[in-house]
Amino acid sequence: MSESGVKLTSVNNVNLxxxxxxEKLQLPQIIINDCGLLMQNDLKGGGDFLGTxxxxxxxxxxxxxxxxxxxxVVKYYQPGVPTLDHLNMTVHEGTIYTLLGSSGCGKTTxxxxxxxLQNVDSGDIRVFGCEPGAKESxxxxxxxxxxxxxxxxxxxxxxxxxxxxxxxxYGMSDDETQERTxxxxxxxxxPVPSRRVGTLSGGQKRRVxxxxxxxxxxxxxxxxxxxxxxxxxxxxxIWDHLVDLVSRKKTTVIITTHYVEEARKSDMIGLMxxxxxxxxxxxxxxxxxxxxxxxxxxxxKLCRDDSCMNLxxxxxxxxxxxxxxxPNNLSMMNNKINFNSGENEVLSVQRYxxxxxxxxxxxxxxxxxxKKNTMLISRNYLFLSFLxxxxxxxxxxxxxxxxxxxKPLPFGxxxxxxxxxxxxxxTGEDEGVCLIENLSCQYIDKIPIDHISLSFYPSAKExxxxxxxxxxxxxxxxxxxxxxxxxxxxxxxxxxxxxETFAGSNIIFEMDATSKQITATLIKVFGDTYKSFSQHLLxxxxxxxxxADVPMQFLPPVYGDYSAGFxxxxxxxxxxxxxxxxxxxxxxxxxxxxxxxxxxxxxEIAGVRTWEILAAYSVTESVIVLLQxxxxxxxxxxxxxxxxKGSVALVVALCMLIGLSGVSVGFLIGSFCREETExxxxxxxxxxxxxxxxxxxxxxxxxxxxxxxFAYVLPCTLASDSVRSIVNRGWGFTHPKVWxxxxxxxxxxxxxxILTLILQKITSVRRRG
Ligand SMILES: Nc1ncnc2c1ncn2[C@@H]1O[C@H](COP(=O)(O)OP(=O)(O)OP(=O)(O)O)[C@@H](O)[C@H]1O
Numbered sequence: 001m002s003e004s005g006v007k008l009t010s011v012n013n014v015n016l017x018x019x020x021x022x023e024k025l026q027l028p029q030i031i032i033n034d035c036g037l038l039m040q041n042d043l044k045g046g047g048d049f050l051g052t053x054x055x056x057x058x059x060x061x062x063x064x065x066x067x068x069x070x071x072x073v074v075k076y077y078q079p080g081v082p083t084l085d086h087l088n089m090t091v092h093e094g095t096i097y098t099l100l101g102s103s104g105c106g107k108t109t110x111x112x113x114x115x116x117l118q119n120v121d122s123g124d125i126r127v128f129g130c131e132p133g134a135k136e137s138x139x140x141x142x143x144x145x146x147x148x149x150x151x152x153x154x155x156x157x158x159x160x161x162x163x164x165x166x167x168x169x170y171g172m173s174d175d176e177t178q179e180r181t182x183x184x185x186x187x188x189x190x191p192v193p194s195r196r197v198g199t200l201s202g203g204q205k206r207r208v209x210x211x212x213x214x215x216x217x218x219x220x221x222x223x224x225x226x227x228x229x230x231x232x233x234x235x236x237x238i239w240d241h242l243v244d245l246v247s248r249k250k251t252t253v254i255i256t257t258h259y260v261e262e263a264r265k266s267d268m269i270g271l272m273x274x275x276x277x278x279x280x281x282x283x284x285x286x287x288x289x290x291x292x293x294x295x296x297x298x299x300x301k302l303c304r305d306d307s308c309m310n311l312x313x314x315x316x317x318x319x320x321x322x323x324x325x326x327p328n329n330l331s332m333m334n335n336k337i338n339f340n341s342g343e344n345e346v347l348s349v350q351r352y353x354x355x356x357x358x359x360x361x362x363x364x365x366x367x368x369x370x371k372k373n374t375m376l377i378s379r380n381y382l383f384l385s386f387l388x389x390x391x392x393x394x395x396x397x398x399x400x401x402x403x404x405x406x407k408p409l410p411f412g413x414x415x416x417x418x419x420x421x422x423x424x425x426x427t428g429e430d431e432g433v434c435l436i437e438n439l440s441c442q443y444i445d446k447i448p449i450d451h452i453s454l455s456f457y458p459s460a461k462e463x464x465x466x467x468x469x470x471x472x473x474x475x476x477x478x479x480x481x482x483x484x485x486x487x488x489x490x491x492x493x494x495x496x497x498x499x500e501t502f503a504g505s506n507i508i509f510e511m512d513a514t515s516k517q518i519t520a521t522l523i524k525v526f527g528d529t530y531k532s533f534s535q536h537l538l539x540x541x542x543x544x545x546x547x548a549d550v551p552m553q554f555l556p557p558v559y560g561d562y563s564a565g566f567x568x569x570x571x572x573x574x575x576x577x578x579x580x581x582x583x584x585x586x587x588x589x590x591x592x593x594x595x596x597x598x599x600x601x602x603x604e605i606a607g608v609r610t611w612e613i614l615a616a617y618s619v620t621e622s623v624i625v626l627l628q629x630x631x632x633x634x635x636x637x638x639x640x641x642x643x644x645k646g647s648v649a650l651v652v653a654l655c656m657l658i659g660l661s662g663v664s665v666g667f668l669i670g671s672f673c674r675e676e677t678e679x680x681x682x683x684x685x686x687x688x689x690x691x692x693x694x695x696x697x698x699x700x701x702x703x704x705x706x707x708x709x710f711a712y713v714l715p716c717t718l719a720s721d722s723v724r725s726i727v728n729r730g731w732g733f734t735h736p737k738v739w740x741x742x743x744x745x746x747x748x749x750x751x752x753x754i755l756t757l758i759l760q761k762i763t764s765v766r767r768r769g
Contacts, residue, residue, distance in 0.1 A: 067219075069091075071088055072086050073113065073120045074123055075113060075120045094246050095252060096243065096266035097255070098256070103258075105275065107256045108256070111224055115139055115146055128143065141607030142607055144605065147209055147221075148209070149224040153597075153599065159193045163177060167180070170215065170606060184215065188211050188237075203229040203230055219252060221245070222254050223254070226255065242255070243265055266283060273306055278303070388631060390582060398574050405521055410472045411473055411476070412454075412467065414476070415456065417438065424444050436483060439487070440483065443478075448529070452522075474511030474522060476507050485503075489502065507526075568642060569728075572727040572728065575636065577687075580659070583666055585680065587621060587670065588667070588683055591667055592670050617663060622659065632655075646730040647733075651726050653742070655723070658719055658745055664752035671763070695717055718745075720741075722737065725738050
């Protein structure tokens, strides 16, 4: 400004000059400069604004204690392209600091670094004298209210529930929360508090988001574009409220906006461009310096000046220097001028720290999140019932489909022992009668027709053709004179009999053995049939039927039943496997949903730690796992008659532990996946090797030796062994086959938690670094 008036001159063809005294600048003037800048000087309404009263306020402002001090901060997302470029900024206590700047200039990044969500590559940030993110800094935490640019709210909660949730997180009493809610609803003209956030308009959602940041009445408010989508009247009242907060409570506010003129109500304006602060001045001094009543032309001019200076610098430097040596132009100049507030008192965080014990804080956080999780889950009735019933449905389907004897199996018969035109007639029981003719018919008669469906063929050639065509699983052939040969063989005692008799007394089988289960079933059925046929023959002919027995005696089993099927082996571990899988999926999805909708970050900004989030989710998921376990075992007991021989409580405890293990894996997956599909694929990739190798489907002894060692370290192997031991053998916790299942699952949960916390730490350091 020249002594004679306002004279703005800039470089590179931007020539602005007002050759008149300031007091003459009373009438609106429009000046179009060389850069096409439109400037309006309307000091009619702005006269008071530029008065001495305001200037003296600014002078006072600089003497106030410093709430936020940012020095020489550099931050890169991409190497070589600084998002924050040696940025300096000072925010005094009880002031509104407006950050202006074009889209992408780094405002949000600067705010994130200020509240400790991101770290900087170099430089120093102090908030109330502490490094943000440091222990006891209170930032992120209860000292800061942050309104992110995105909505970041739970759509299925009502406004009331949402404010109650954040109230609890911030350790507010119920009365306090109610009072603040009432006030904020009135101030921000929010809809009725029972309205769900998901049903609100974009502008209403933003106001709710604003209300959340104002709720705890923190000493520091960081608001990223709070007035976007808000009508002018409401915008006015929001600003009035901020001004009131600042003057009454000495709240410090940093706000970003694209509505430049809003910034008039702030105490300080910081104009950012390309990661640098071009100017840090009060709106009044800016208006006065540029002799205009509007801020937008000043912002435009400063940006253009900066562009022009950069261009000039590049041109000059092209001649004799490298690009790196280009000075920071306006920002450097401004930084030198404005950042001399080193002597100011720096606010101490102790001033704001309320004496609240760590335990009480953790309790508040846990209670709030458990309540919120319960509300979110219970809101979606359909999904909840699906979640609870799915393991039981899966177990039912498995029990129905797996482990039953395959039947009836089509099988061929070629009987050369009898006249084919007169195949076997039913022999009946003929108990006590020694029938030694048509023995083949007696054998066929003993075959259980519900298991084997017989088809008769005139010759082996035709039966084989049918077998090759896949119409039958095999055929049996009784050779000619089978009855005589068999009788001779059976009655020869210790005498030798010729090879012809031996061969002629065998039933010949030829089969398709591609299915192990079917082949095993057929061999067992035909073996059992032979035994009952022999016993019948021996009995009828006056011999001891025990001669038909294999000379081995099997005592009754100590555990289980010789007739038990595959289902009895599979069912307990199957339920365990399903209870492991579903929590992996649901918790990884929830984690990603919270990340994507920004609510996880918002919860962290409220000072909640990762382990608390994990613990709260574990509690709500445990209730679901409990219901899933109860329903799964109830259906298995009632429908499939699988009884639990041991302690039901022990089975439930192990199932819950496995469910928690699933929740923890889910969180681990959710921590490093960005999309739901990635998480779903990874969940399956984690689950299936576990399911297959953990001896859930097939005995571990069936695995190659080297895989067996590997299988023992998997999370579900010993647990599955344990659950089988409890259900089928009735063993107690102290049995060496039972407690390791609990111990290993517990150890795995601890390992998942540690890994998740480490991962969170790394990602947050990377996010910050
Ligand atoms: N996580 C990230 N990874 C990589 N680049 C990022 C990331 N976040 C922001 N950026 C980039 O950093 C620059 C500054 O972004 P930032 O969000 O801070 O700008 P802004 O001034 O807040 O913009 P707007 O006014 O549009 O919100 C942009 O170029 C943006 O693309």
